[in-house]
Amino acid sequence: MTVLDYFKIITAIPRCSFKTQKMRDKIVDIAKSLGYKVQVDSSGNILCKKGNPKVCLQAHYDMVCIGDVENIELIEEGRILKTKNSTLGADNGMGMAMMFSSMEKFDDLECLFTNDEEVGLIGASNLELEITADKLLNLDGEEEKEIYVGCAGGIDVISRLELEYKALDNSEKIYQISAKNFVGGHSGVDIDKGIVSAIKALSAELVEHDVKLLHIEGGEFRNSIAKNAVAVVASKKEIKLKNRALHVEVVEYKKEYIKDGDKIIKAFHSFAQGVRGYDKKFDIPSTSINLGVVRIDGDVLEISCAARAMKSEDLHNISNETESFFQLIGCSTKQSDGHEPWVPDIGSFAMLIKGEFEKVYNDASFRAIHAGLECGILIQSQSKKIEAVAIGPTIRFPHSLREECDLDSVERIGKVVENIIEGL
Numbered sequence: 001m002t003v004l005d006y007f008k009i010i011t012a013i014p015r016c017s018f019k020t021q022k023m024r025d026k027i028v029d030i031a032k033s034l035g036y037k038v039q040v041d042s043s044g045n046i047l048c049k050k051g052n053p054k055v056c057l058q059a060h061y062d063m064v065c066i067g068d069v070e071n072i073e074l075i076e077e078g079r080i081l082k083t084k085n086s087t088l089g090a091d092n093g094m095g096m097a098m099m100f101s102s103m104e105k106f107d108d109l110e111c112l113f114t115n116d117e118e119v120g121l122i123g124a125s126n127l128e129l130e131i132t133a134d135k136l137l138n139l140d141g142e143e144e145k146e147i148y149v150g151c152a153g154g155i156d157v158i159s160r161l162e163l164e165y166k167a168l169d170n171s172e173k174i175y176q177i178s179a180k181n182f183v184g185g186h187s188g189v190d191i192d193k194g195i196v197s198a199i200k201a202l203s204a205e206l207v208e209h210d211v212k213l214l215h216i217e218g219g220e221f222r223n224s225i226a227k228n229a230v231a232v233v234a235s236k237k238e239i240k241l242k243n244r245a246l247h248v249e250v251v252e253y254k255k256e257y258i259k260d261g262d263k264i265i266k267a268f269h270s271f272a273q274g275v276r277g278y279d280k281k282f283d284i285p286s287t288s289i290n291l292g293v294v295r296i297d298g299d300v301l302e303i304s305c306a307a308r309a310m311k312s313e314d315l316h317n318i319s320n321e322t323e324s325f326f327q328l329i330g331c332s333t334k335q336s337d338g339h340e341p342w343v344p345d346i347g348s349f350a351m352l353i354k355g356e357f358e359k360v361y362n363d364a365s366f367r368a369i370h371a372g373l374e375c376g377i378l379i380q381s382q383s384k385k386i387e388a389v390a391i392g393p394t395i396r397f398p399h400s401l402r403e404e405c406d407l408d409s410v411e412r413i414g415k416v417v418e419n420i421i422e423g424l
């Protein structure tokens with residue numbers, strides 16, 4: 001069967017993250033029917049093995065579900081595959097389909113299907129299976145000419161401050177100042193695009209006025225650049241905003257202000273949001289920090305930041321520095337376990353793949369990404385050193401109703417994958 005035949009079989013089975021049992025059963029069935037030995041771990045990762053594998057192919061089998069994913073209607077427009085009514089799931093269904101097609105053709109091969117990647121790399125982070133091969137080819141890339149050899153590590157830094165409130169006198173008016181519908185973006189791949197954080201824009205405005213802080217909140221997720229932020233303040237003078245992108249209105253509010261509100265405003269204002277170092281070789285940020293979410297829950301202010309770096313030392317430095325920064329205003333702080341970076345290391349496997357790419361493309365290149373990649377995380381669960389590389393066909397607008405896949409790129413990458421397996 002062709003890669004596209006397998007993709008159609010996969011598409012007939014809903015496989016939304018956290019609801020992957022049916023797909024899991026189907027993968028096990030197909031693998032067994034092709035003569036593969038199958039192991040499944042407690043997170044639903046599936047390892048299929050036959051003969052003496054030199055390489056392990058890998059893809060995640062859950063997908064982001066938007067629209068009517070129970071009845072996906074595929075459309076082929078020329079050589080572009082899309083759907084009428086839902087996400088396509090070429091991310092990462094095309095990778096899975098290439099794996100099935102290779103399992104059919106080769107006798108010495110290993111294939112790892114990971115679970116719940118789209119909801120925080122859950123399968124890869126909890127992998128309990130040992131891969132036999134010492135080379136891993138991940139098929140979750142989205143641009144056919146790119147060969148990924150590294151990714152950033154990430155740690156979340158959470159700071160909490162117990163708030164003390166004091167009564168306002170009646171000489172002040174209360175204002176709400178808001179930064180709404182800013183651009184937003186991913187805290188990794190978009191962090192170097194000059195996108196203004198709503199929390200930063202709001203705090204830059206607040207330091208320009210003589211105000212008392214009553215309330216502040218902003219941001220949506222730790223790993224996204226804040227789109228919205230709002231503060232409630234008391235002021236004796238009428239507030240005229242300097243930044244025209246913000247809005248102010250007089251509101252009714254509880255007549256209590258936060259005792260150290262000025263320190264909080266200054267902390268957000270002086271926080272160096274965004275890129276802290278640049279990797280010239282791969283033309284991506286090497287270290288970054290994102291002030292993602294600010295919330296007040298009861299009497300506690302919680303500040304959540306996402307740190308990323310391409311080197312372990314830099315990752316721990318920026319996480320520790322962020323802790324110290326917020327400790328200065330009296331916060332207690334903690335770091336999440338996070339994941340270590342997959343440091344770019346171009347070995348013999350990457351060179352073999354580059355050679356295969358150069359037979360097809362004249363502008364293939366090694367890349368690293370300032371975000372977490374699944375294979376970068378899962379190789380760290382293995383007891384032996386594994387050389388990993390990530391590639392894939394061209395997929396546009398993944399995780400949306402517009403998702404589409406270039407079928408010519410599927411053919412080219414499918415052939416490249418076969419050549420790589422044969423070349424080992």
Ligand SMILES: [Zn+2]
Binds near residue numbers: 091
């Ligand atoms: Zn994916």
